[in-house]
Amino acid sequence: MKWLRKNLIAIIGILVLVYLFVPIAVVAILSFNEPAGKFNVAWNQFSLEAWQNLCGVPGVCQSFLTSIEIGVLATLAGTILGTMIAFALVRYRFRGRSTTNLLIFLPMATPEVVLGSSLLALFLNLAFPLGFWTVTIAHIMFIISFVVVTVKARLQGMDPRLEEAARDLYADPQATFRYVTFPLVLPGILGAALLGFSLSFDDYIISAFNAGTLVTFPIFIWGAAQRGIPVQVNALATLVFVLSLLVVLGAQFTNHRRRRKLESAV
Amino acid sequence: MPALAPVAGGAKVSVGAGVQRRARTAYLLLLPGIAWLGLFFVVPLVSLFFTSLQSPTGTPGVYQPGFEAANYLTAISDYWPQFVKSFIYSGIATVLALVIAYPLAYFIAFKAGKWRALLLVLVVAPFFASFLLRTYAWRTILADEGFITSTLNALHLLPEGRILNTPIAVITGLSYNFLPFMILPLYAALERIDPRLIEAAGDLYASPFTGFRKVVWPLSLPGVVAGTLLTFIPASGDYINATLLGSPQDRMVGNAIQINFLQFRDYPVASALSFILMAIIPALVFVYIRRAGTEDLV
Numbered sequence: 001m002k003w004l005r006k007n008l009i010a011i012i013g014i015l016v017l018v019y020l021f022v023p024i025a026v027v028a029i030l031s032f033n034e035p036a037g038k039f040n041v042a043w044n045q046f047s048l049e050a051w052q053n054l055c056g057v058p059g060v061c062q063s064f065l066t067s068i069e070i071g072v073l074a075t076l077a078g079t080i081l082g083t084m085i086a087f088a089l090v091r092y093r094f095r096g097r098s099t100t101n102l103l104i105f106l107p108m109a110t111p112e113v114v115l116g117s118s119l120l121a122l123f124l125n126l127a128f129p130l131g132f133w134t135v136t137i138a139h140i141m142f143i144i145s146f147v148v149v150t151v152k153a154r155l156q157g158m159d160p161r162l163e164e165a166a167r168d169l170y171a172d173p174q175a176t177f178r179y180v181t182f183p184l185v186l187p188g189i190l191g192a193a194l195l196g197f198s199l200s201f202d203d204y205i206i207s208a209f210n211a212g213t214l215v216t217f218p219i220f221i222w223g224a225a226q227r228g229i230p231v232q233v234n235a236l237a238t239l240v241f242v243l244s245l246l247v248v249l250g251a252q253f254t255n256h257r258r259r260r261k262l263e264s265a266v
Numbered sequence: 267m268p269a270l271a272p273v274a275g276g277a278k279v280s281v282g283a284g285v286q287r288r289a290r291t292a293y294l295l296l297l298p299g300i301a302w303l304g305l306f307f308v309v310p311l312v313s314l315f316f317t318s319l320q321s322p323t324g325t326p327g328v329y330q331p332g333f334e335a336a337n338y339l340t341a342i343s344d345y346w347p348q349f350v351k352s353f354i355y356s357g358i359a360t361v362l363a364l365v366i367a368y369p370l371a372y373f374i375a376f377k378a379g380k381w382r383a384l385l386l387v388l389v390v391a392p393f394f395a396s397f398l399l400r401t402y403a404w405r406t407i408l409a410d411e412g413f414i415t416s417t418l419n420a421l422h423l424l425p426e427g428r429i430l431n432t433p434i435a436v437i438t439g440l441s442y443n444f445l446p447f448m449i450l451p452l453y454a455a456l457e458r459i460d461p462r463l464i465e466a467a468g469d470l471y472a473s474p475f476t477g478f479r480k481v482v483w484p485l486s487l488p489g490v491v492a493g494t495l496l497t498f499i500p501a502s503g504d505y506i507n508a509t510l511l512g513s514p515q516d517r518m519v520g521n522a523i524q525i526n527f528l529q530f531r532d533y534p535v536a537s538a539l540s541f542i543l544m545a546i547i548p549a550l551v552f553v554y555i556r557r558a559g560t561e562d563l564v
Contacts, residue, residue, distance in 0.1 A: 013373025016366055017388060020445060023403035024395045030406065041406045081299035092292035100296060107307050109495070110544065111503020113520045117527055117540045118310035121317040124533065141306040144299050195393075202397050204506060205520075209527065221398045225510060229402065237396040244394035248387050256383070 024241060031234035038228035050231035054239075057230040063220035064236055070132065070216065071200040074139035079193045081140070082147025083185075089148070090155040107145045115142065116209030123210065130212030138206050143196035150195060154188025187255065198244060311544075318537035327531035334534060341538040345522045349542070352518040353550075355433060355508075356501035359440035363448045363497050364490065366441065371452035371489070372482075376461060389449050397443065401510050404439050405430060408511075431513040439507035447496040455489025456482070491558050499547055519543055 004011075030040050034047035055061035085104065089097060107115065119138050123130060162184065166176040204218035211219055221233055321332035342349075374385045392400065408414060408429040418424050429435050459482060467477035505520030519539060526536035 009369055009373050010377055012369040013377070016370040017385070019366070019442075020389070020392055022407065023400045023442065024392060026403035026406050027395060027399045030403075041409060042411075081302055084295040085299040088292040088295035092289060092295075094289040094292040094296075100300065103300065103303055103308075107303065109499055109547075111499055111520070111547070113503040113505065113523045114314075114540050114544045115307070115310075117523055117536060118314035119306060120527060121533065121537055122306075122310040122313040125313050125317065137306055140302060144303060148299075198393050202393070204398055205504075208524070218396065218398055221396065221402075225398070225402060229399075234399065237399050241391075241395040245387075245391055248391075248394075249384075252383055252387055 027234050028238040028241075031231060031238050033231060033234075035228075035231065040229055040231055040234065047231075050235040054232055054235055057232050059215065059220060060230060060232050060236065063215045063217045066132070066215065067201050067217035070136050070139060071197045074136050074143055074200045075193050075197040078140045078143030078196050079147050079189060082144040082192065082196075083151050083189055085144070086148045086151035086155060090152055104145050104148045107142055108149075112203075112205040113209075116206040119206070120209040130210055131214045134210040134212070135207050135214060135216065138210050139200040139203065142203075142206065143200060146195055146199065147189075147192040150192035151185065151188050154185055154191075158184055187251070190251070194244070194248065201240070314537045314540055317533050318535075318541050320534045320537075322534075327533075329534055337534040337538040338542070341535050341542060344535075345519065345539060348517055348519045348522045349546070351433075351516065352502050352520070352543075353546075355437050355516075355518060356440060356498050356504075359437045359444075359501050360448075360494050360498045362437070362441040363445055364452075364494060367445055367448040367452055367493065371449050371456055374449075374453050375456035375459070376464075386450075386453070389446050389453075392446060398506060398510070401439050401443060401506055404435065404442070404511055408435050408438065430511065431516075433512065433516050435511040436507050436516050436518075439511045440501045440504060441497075443504075443507065444497040444501055447500070448493040451492035451496060452486065452489040455486045455492070459485045487558065491555065495551060495554075499551075502547065503543060 029043070031050055032046055032048065033040060033043055034045040034049065036042070036044040050056070085100070088094070089100065116138070119134070119141075120130075122128075123134055128134065158181075163176055163180055166180045171179065202218060203216075204222060207216050208219060208222065215223070217236075221229060224230060224233065316331065317329070318337055319331075319333050319335065320329035320337075321334040322328075323330050370389070374382055374389075378385050406412070410428050410430060415424070415429050418429070419427060424434075426432050429438070463481050463485075464477055467481045468474070472480065502518075503520050505518055505524055508516050508518045508521055523536050523539045523543070526532045526539065530536075
């Protein structure tokens with residue numbers, strides 16, 4: 001009884017963590033299912049069909065690749081633009097910084113329907129053709145804010161003495177940046193990029209407004225939801241989930257080991 | 267992490283003597299990104315506003331510049347139930363998310379020790395799984411013959427005899443989907459609390475509950491405010507949960523915007539709806555922050 005009271009918070013906390021993964025487990029389990037009807041919602045029979053034939057449904061892999069293409073392009077552009085803003089905000093004093101901060105914050109505090117529909121209103125008024133580029137433009141827009149916030153936090157958490165030490169050792173500003181600042185901020189930038197990619201890859205609402213006839217992976221899923229989502233979609237989503245998680249956990253682990261090594265060296 | 271935005275935004279900026287450089291470089295660094303946000307965030311909002319005032323030309327789907335304030339009346343009179351539902355569903359979902367998220371955030375901040383970093387990764391991990399599929403998975407979990415629905419039915423707890431295609435399913439989906447946005451700011455706020463303050467409360471004969479109510483909860487308020495906003499705002503504009511988990515009677519304002527833009531091609535009314543949604547949220551946020559007494563904290 002005493003044990004229970006002492007560990008109550010831990011037990012509830014872990015239950016909540018498990019709760020977070022229940023729907024994901026459902027998605028993964030159903031990727032090994034052979035559905036009874038056209039809707040893959042209840043367990044019927046074990047099958048590896050979807051995993052052996054990932055592109056077995058017309059359009060699945062095409063939409064998957066489209067989403068990866070857009071994700072890579074948008075992440076690249078958004079990460080570069082966002083990192084530049086983060087450096088300017090943390091390292092320089094200039095007029096208009098609070099306006100800049102507000103402009104960064106607002107897209108994150110605006111519902112996706114408003115972001116998506118306002119961009120569509122603009123593209124319609126300009127008679128700009130909808131498709132690959134309009135979706136990419138939209139994704140770059142919302143990635144920038146998330147990158148700025150993530151990289152800014154990393155820059156602010158950096159020990160300023162490291163850069164001072166470099167200067168004391170006669171490193172010029174370029175060398176200080178190249179050998180000290182940038183390597184220290186890089187994990188933050190990579191983390192921001194990974195976040196940006198998963199936001200882009202997973203975005204449905206903003207893309208749906210600006211895609212025209214283009215089909216991204218989430219748009220494919222949405223369309224399929226009415227007539228039954230193919231098992232392949234579950235398999236591909238499970239694959240993406242497992243791979244991303246491995247990348248993040250791997251990075252976490254190497255980071256941890258590097259720190260341990262550094263600490264034991266001191 | 268995205269959800270830390272309002273928390274991190276308030277952090278102080280360290281400017282050492284050596285890092286202060288000319289403003290010109292700063293503007294060069296800012297220019298491309300800010301220009302992008304200006305062109306594809308600010309200009310679209312202006313464009314949305316003008317579209318909301320356009321008038322019909324007679325040809326369906328084609329509109330001309332105008333000053334049709336009546337679009338706003340149409341939007342409100344035709345869709346006020348959807349607005350009300352949006353704010354009620356997302357309000358309940360936000361409170362639920364707070365209750366679910368708090369123990370986990372508390373656990374990670376105070377009890378997790380060396381597992382802290384790993385647990386934080388696990389909290390954001392759901393973002394790597396498709397939002398649409400995670401939502402759709404609730405159709406399996408809450409299925410009519412499923413374990414949860416039959417158990418609750420056996421206890422006669424469900425007035426409609428089912429969960430799927432009712433507001434309960436929509437609210438469940440909403441509160442689940444935005445949980446990480448609640449957990450992260452809560453954690454960020456809790457993590458800053460000195461654990462010795464809690465011990466001190468205990469030393470002064472406060473029961474654990476009083477200690478929580480008088481020490482931990484007030485100090486975690488910035489996280490509570492940030493987390494509830496980051497959950498409520500995306501939830502109130504969402505139409506994925508309402509479409510996949512609810513019945514046609516449970517549609518929210520996001521559905522109305524989507525259907526008017528993409529199916530009816532009634533761009534002016536759709537834009538008016540979007541604009542009203544965007545205007546109501548800051549108003550609600552303002553009132554909420556005043557009530558929570560955290561104007562200085564956000």
